[in-house]
Amino acid sequence: MASSTPPHYSLTAWKPYQNHPYPQRNHRQNPNHHHQHNNRRHRNNPKLAAAHKFALAKPPLPSPHNSGNAASATAAAAATAAATANDTEDPTFPSLPALNAPKSDLGPEFSGRRSTRFVSKMHPGRHKTNVGARRTSVADEALQHALRYGKDERGLQNVLLTFEPKLCGFGDYTFLLREFGNRSDHLKVVRCFEFAVRRVRRKNEQGKLASVTISILGKLKKVGLARSVFDTALREGYGNNVRAYSALISAYGHSGKSREAIKVFQTMKNSGLKPNLVTFNALIDAYGKGGVELDKVLQILDEMLKNGIQPDRITYNSLLAVCSRGGYLEAAKHWFDEMVYKGIDQDDVTYNTYIDALCKCGQLDSAIEIMSQMPAKNMVPNLVTHSTMVAGYAKAGRSDEALSIFNNMRFLGFKLDTISYNTLLKIHLELGDFQEVVDICKEMDDRGVPKDAGTYNALLAGYGKQKKYDGMTRVYKEMNAAQVCPNLLTYTTLIDLYSKAGLYREAMDAFKELKQAGLELDVVLYSALINALCKNASVDSAVSLLHEMTRVGISPNVVTYNSIIDALGRYMTAEADFGGSRPSCPMFIEDLTENKTADAKEDSRIMKYFGQLASERVGPSKKDSRGRQEILCILGVFKKMHELEIKPNVVTFSAILNACSRCNSFEDAAMLLEELCMFDNQVYGVAHGLLMGYREAMWVQALSLFDEVRHMDPETAPAFYNALTDMLWHFGQRRGAQLVVLEGKRRRVWDNVWSDSCLDLHLMSSGAARAMVHAWLLNIRSIVYEGRELPKLLSILTGWGKHSKVVGDGALRRAIEGLLTGLGAPFQLAKCNIGRFVSTGSVVATWLRESGTLKVLVLEDDRSHPTSGGIHKIPDLQTLAL
Template sequence: MVPSHNHDSLSAHFRKDDGSSVAAQRIGENSVKDEASLDFLPLKCKFLLNSILGQPISSLRSFFDSARFELLQEVDLMSLLKGLDVSGNSDKAILLFEWVVLNLDVSNSDKLHNQIIELMVRILGRESQHSVTSKLFDVIPVKEFALDVRAWTTILHAYSRSGKYEKAIALFDFMKCRGSCPTLVTYNVMLDVYGKKGRSWDKILQLLDEMRSVGLEFDEFTCSTVISACGREGLLEEAKSFFDGLKLNGYVPGTVTYNALLQVYGKAGIYNEALSVLKEMEEKNCPPDSVTYNELVAAYVRAGFLEEGAALIGTMTQKGIMPNAVTYTTVIDAYGKAGREDKALSLLEQMKKSGCVPNVCTYNSILGMLGKKSRIEEMMKIISDMKSNGCTPNRVTWNTMLAMCGNRGMHTYVNHVFHEMKNCGFEPDRDTFNTLISAYGRCGSQINAGKMHDEMIKAGFSPCITTYNSFLNALARRGDWRAAESVILDMRNKGFKPNETTYSLMLHSYSKGGNIRGVERIAKEIYDGHIFPSWMLLRTLMLANFKCRSLRGMERAFQEFLKNGYKPDLVLINSMLSIFARNKMYERAHEMLHFIRECGLQPDLVTYNSLMDMYARAGECWKAQEVLNGLVEGGGRPDLVSYNTVIKGFCRQGLMQRL
């Protein structure tokens, strides 16, 4: 839920200081910029222009319909569009162009020519109208036009930002066949396309070789885009090798490239490597910025060091680098995932008091964590707060609401939310389809999940690793490990490499289905070095062994967890304490109790219930009662399990009358 910085970096590469698009900055420059007035417009154009300017945006389509003949048959469309743009009404120019494309037989009309297409590509690129661009060029037979490389590049960028990677690749191949020479920006866009598409490391290497062969020198965006692509796929060695190779060839990395490498380590939770990158930056006099620290915060929280990550907020302030919404949201999101919603809400208040305005990602993160705990009233307050701060819900907000509906029997609510989302003007993207597949699967509606998969393909989105993980998520909840193995097989056959989420979901499937052999197979791959032992994966492995009551498996996973320098949370330590108690390993259980405090944590109700259970099983019912009394005296609130455990302890000793 926390946004990546590389998206913005690539967009920045497309824009000049005045905000206009570099990829298309010279299209029609002389014909538009040199015109100081609208005197170039024919009389009929001026009349239509004034009529359009007099209409509110909401009425324009109706007006265009009423002036259909003039717009499609009589008027000089190029002059009219140019006039709207020059007069500062590019939004109306875009609406007019969109209306013309949808109402004209573009395949058999000469109304649209190269100059019009290039002008509108420039305007659309400058206004960052990527979604509109990609939709329009699905209709316009773009291959019939002889555009310049900047126009092609802007269209490629729009396809990339809209997730239409196959179309971008096909268009890139076509423009090269037409003899158009890609620029550095074009190649950077295509590196980004392959990076987002996934399973394309060989294609990325091929593009890099192609760039070298035509004499193009890599820039910050080339390097950061390639490294970010490695981060998405979990290709840690490839990222490090590429980075080291750059330096060997004399390239001096800048902050953007270092930040991309930090992001790779941050995603994997390898905070020690992230710290070494920061150290290298300081040694090379490369100034860290807010993004640098944001990635370092991400590395800490991914390794389980939540408080250390939160402490960096203070460090940033001391160094004169203001924490931003991304910094706070990263820690808030981590608290939510650790089940510490109140801590997350407290940090949200701290964020607002510091003058940092929460953004839509912050609110989405809070909504997601509250939704998982069904804290509906608080969710409504957050939505109200969101509205009062002028923060408009985005596609992720809707996707979060859809994900909340993913409980058995709630498929009608999924349908309702999806319908409302579309009514608000949000068309589903690939993430929406993945969320729907997962939500329907968790509702037990496999037919709808399959239907959404088909709809996704029909809408032009290719399934990705997240799509497969969405199916696995639904299967894991049912413990259907056989079906999950079939999904993994299909995934590998199609060239997808399972990631840590994939393996974690398989562990959930095996443990829910009671298949300890499956858990052991994945454990062996981790210990043999075939699967990277991330914080999340080792944590899931421990809990899977706990569910299967495998003491040996838990101990081995816990050792591996600590060996990697990860910090366990209370859930993990409680699980260790519980399994030691079940196996009458009382000294080891007490070690875990001390370890809780060593980690700066406080025992909770689960801890106390495990201790009561341990004493009750050992026949020490009085000690079990002492633990219960201590819990009450300390202000704790015992639950039904607490009382039943102590009662069972006394019953086993034939001391029921003493209660």
């Protein structure tokens, strides 16, 4: 809860300020003292010093007025009450203070499976409304004609020429530009600019037209066009001003190109212009949208302050957006509070952005709490606030509550828009409610809510992930019929899902269309291609593509590397991949930044890969044993990530553990983990320690690591626990494996794992499931020994196993069958469900009472180094299990 936020901030998750606590709130009573203190402390670190200067800016006068509207507070209260009622934390999942656990060193990126493509979007509703624009009535008439007769270039030209004598210069042309922008018609924007700039007299007005046009094109994500307008303006002598530069920086931001944005910023300064508040705001925003690290943003803040520019509401809003996208929760809390402290008005954007940051970090209760504070500030949670909450609950896997908020939005009479419908669609698509999906689409049509690329992308992804490829193809046709222009994400989705399905022809067609549409590949698309190659063909091709993308100037990210590591762990020994002359892996990866001179033929190369995939139709050959060579490869890739400053995350960790699980050499696996401790002792230290049998000494650190994993995506956390457990189980650390899996259960990583009558192993890896079977049977045994009766029917569900496509025919079922047979446990396959093992309570009770049963159920580690009289006592099995 926000209200319980301590007056000083936890520093665990936020590296830049790791050892530099924020001043406490009550420090404001004596700011000078702390100012000096902090200056002294940060003398050798200008960045931190600046951050503190920022944090300790003079307390301002109390704000006499608030922004925001004064609409019905009743509606807000109702909304809040309804939402709060939905946010009941499960009391059986207490928070875990972890005793004396050391504070974590992990950055927010560790647990993040957050998007690594940060591109902003066009919000037609957020355009300058143009309502009060200074224009003549002729402008409206011209607009109508332009829309009707200006379908092609000549038509537009004619309309403009016709109206030219009556249009009143700058005001009217700006109006037209904005209206074309509102209709996402970038060509009209450009033509109108070209026309208008020749017809206004003063350089000043030409400059205005240019910056408005650059801004509009930027928001339409036509940064190339924005750049051309800028260059033209510069060349013709009306573009060398702060506003044009700021607009261009913003335009790069809207396309997620923060590196280009900073270049423009540099150029601007080099040409003698002094960046103003708006420039800095645009740059901070571009950083947020480009997903850069927080310390780069702090550098910009530093520079801003050094130039004597004080941050305003929009600066803070942009900073909060940086936090929301990057998961910098502590920073978000700090800046949100600091706005109050400095008397900077918080508006609905502030609240919504902050609420979004909380939601993205899984802090749903805090988000609700903040939302409930809005009415007191004369703000009503609006459509965006509610959509944010819906998405937040959906992301946390709490779709019931998400849908309930959505229903409340209907009840409150919000006019639902495309984005809120898109969010709703995604939820029903994930639930597999396809009839509901169809109904919602119809409702959108009936209510005249336009479907955008986001709608279709959600539909494509939703159908594709449920393996409904016909549905996907149908949606794509509908999208074309509705003349909604596919964007890069559309093609990424198509290529990714078709490739995963082995439908390479379709994937190749999508790729061709993408090229025809003139779109440029980005890191996400490259990563999707690399992933497809890893999963379906060869690590070797994937690595060439990795070289390729680097060469054309697209930097791989953690997701790209995770695919490679995962593939190395799985398929590295497929001999065919290397044509008999396999280079040593670390070197292979090393030359990644070399070879920049080769001709750019990436398109044809990608087509060639698709061709290979489509014609060969062979999966990678699998081999059970993994050796030193592959382990060295993974180490090499990890080092490369370190060099490139790509921070590994929990997915990387899981992939490495999975590789260890497939490695037959304990020594090699232990060596890998030990080497990796040099890069990240907390994460790999725990894995290595548990593997080596230093369980008791390790457990407190392990708990602290598990705490990090707490607020992860519903799919990421199980993958982590599965991987760690599998690795331990594989190397005979079975009691350790069991402790990990029970800790996962205690933290509700898997839903409803067990009851007295049923053990549900679905979504568990084979190691996790086997460790869990032992624990569950011991639990059942304790019931028998307490003299209580067992349920009549006992079931063990293996579901469909995590990676199996056929119901009940997964590796998991076979593993469990083998385990039960080995234990002599009297379970049989259910007749009507081949993924389910059943028995009766009485038969199982009899078996549990047999003398040898306990011995086979209790797990031991192969390697154990108990700490004599250790201070960190591990809870015993029963405590954990119950």
